[in-house]
Structures are given as C-alpha cells and as structure tokens.
Amino acid sequence: MKMVLNQIIFKTCLFVLFVFVFVGCYNTGTGEVTWGPAINFKLPAFPETGSHQVMVFSEMHYSPSYRSQEVPRILPPKDSVPVTGAELVSFEIEEIKEWKIPGNVKSDFDIDNAAKIYNYNCAVCHGTDLEGQGPITSILSGRNDGSLAYGPDDGAAPVNLNSERVWELSDGEIFAYITWGGRPGYSSAKRGKDSPAIMPMFKYLLSEEDRWELVEYLRVWHGENR
Numbered sequence: 001m002k003m004v005l006n007q008i009i010f011k012t013c014l015f016v017l018f019v020f021v022f023v024g025c026y027n028t029g030t031g032e033v034t035w036g037p038a039i040n041f042k043l044p045a046f047p048e049t050g051s052h053q054v055m056v057f058s059e060m061h062y063s064p065s066y067r068s069q070e071v072p073r074i075l076p077p078k079d080s081v082p083v084t085g086a087e088l089v090s091f092e093i094e095e096i097k098e099w100k101i102p103g104n105v106k107s108d109f110d111i112d113n114a115a116k117i118y119n120y121n122c123a124v125c126h127g128t129d130l131e132g133q134g135p136i137t138s139i140l141s142g143r144n145d146g147s148l149a150y151g152p153d154d155g156a157a158p159v160n161l162n163s164e165r166v167w168e169l170s171d172g173e174i175f176a177y178i179t180w181g182g183r184p185g186y187s188s189a190k191r192g193k194d195s196p197a198i199m200p201m202f203k204y205l206l207s208e209e210d211r212w213e214l215v216e217y218l219r220v221w222h223g224e225n226r
C-alpha cells in the first residue's frame, strides 16, 4: 500500500515538472520557475551548478576573522618621516658605484656574526677562505668523464672573492652582485629576466643589512689577507 502511494506521489511530481517545462514555466537553462503571478522563483529553484563559490582560505592570515582579532595597528604620528627607509633599488651602474657601506653597519660591525652569515650562505660555493673553492666545486658533473659540475669550463665556477677582480669593485657593486646573484644575475634582473647563474639572488634570502655586512666582511678580509 505504502509502495503504491510513493509511486503515485513520484509520478505526480514528475507530471507537474513535465507540465511546467512543457508550458514554459520552468526554464531548464536558468532554473527559474514562473506560474502566473503567484509563483515566481527568480533565483534558480533547482541550482544546476551551485550558485555560490566556496572560498577556501589556505593560510590563516587571509581569513577576515583572523584580521578582526588582531590588535589595532598604531599609526605613526602625523608628519613623521621614515628614518630607515625602503631598500634602494637601482640598475644604473654609475649610481650603484656611489653607494657606500652604511655608517651603522660599519659602527656595529661584529666579525663573528658576519662570518656566520658568510659561512652559512656563501662558503659552500666561494669557500671559507673566499678563494672560490667551496665544497660545491668538487662535485662531479653527470658526464662521467671526471669533469666538474661547477668547474671553470662551464663558466659556472664560483668567483674568487679575494682577487683583484673583486678588490676593484665599489661597495655598491659588491652589494648589487650579492643582491642579484653575481654579475649575470644583476644583468638579468636589470632586464626583468631570471638569472642563469647558480648563485642565488640574496635579495630574497638575506636582509639588506646582512648583505651590507657581507660587503664589510669582504673588505675586512681583503685588508687582512690580500
């Protein structure tokens, strides 16, 4: 008995739907339903694709609820002037040559800290003694002929940082080459291209101050070991 009733209800619904579609009251494209002045569903009564996009926030700080719980930002007093300023970015070599190691980097220079930054970031290629013979230079290439992966033949050998080539550079030039990944990295960045060099762009790995500290580190090393 229940089965028969269910079937009757199901068939009636199907019939009503059929009539709606047939008489043009149910728009199969948009899902809108109209039936005289009484029934008028402008939004799809039966959404076919789901009408709302669900936003999934992958990181917590994108979430509005997280923002609203943050402490209010304290704005700087009116008319204040930034003293540290944003990092200077220039690709004009004449301009870069004029840049000097900032005074505070020189006055606060801590050789042990600078050596740590150098040994963590640079020594693998340029060597702890700066001569360009870091552990990377003993890696063999995949050619199976005893050749080196980062040897001078491929033009990928790390530069000897304690050489005339580098002594003669200005502070700004050394800073720019550390920032963009050597001379090839600098030229590529200037043209808005990716660097072909194996040296990373330290702009994204070390702070501006750390990079200046490295310039001073090279200078002090040159002074002592030249």
Ligand code: HEC
Pocket: 118, 121, 122, 123, 124, 125, 126, 136, 155, 156, 157, 158, 159, 161, 165, 166, 174, 177, 178, 181, 182, 183, 184, 197, 198, 199, 200, 202, 214
């Ligand atoms: C993955 C290896 C690698 C690492 C790490 C690396 N370098 Fe280099 N570096 C190179 C290579 C290779 C060159 C030469 C690029 C060229 O001219 O083709 C170079 C070039 C340079 C130059 C330019 C020298 C010149 O006269 O052309 C400076 C300065 C320099 N590196 C400093 C650093 C400092 C400081 C660090 C650490 C923050 C560092 N490098 C980390 C591989 C590396």
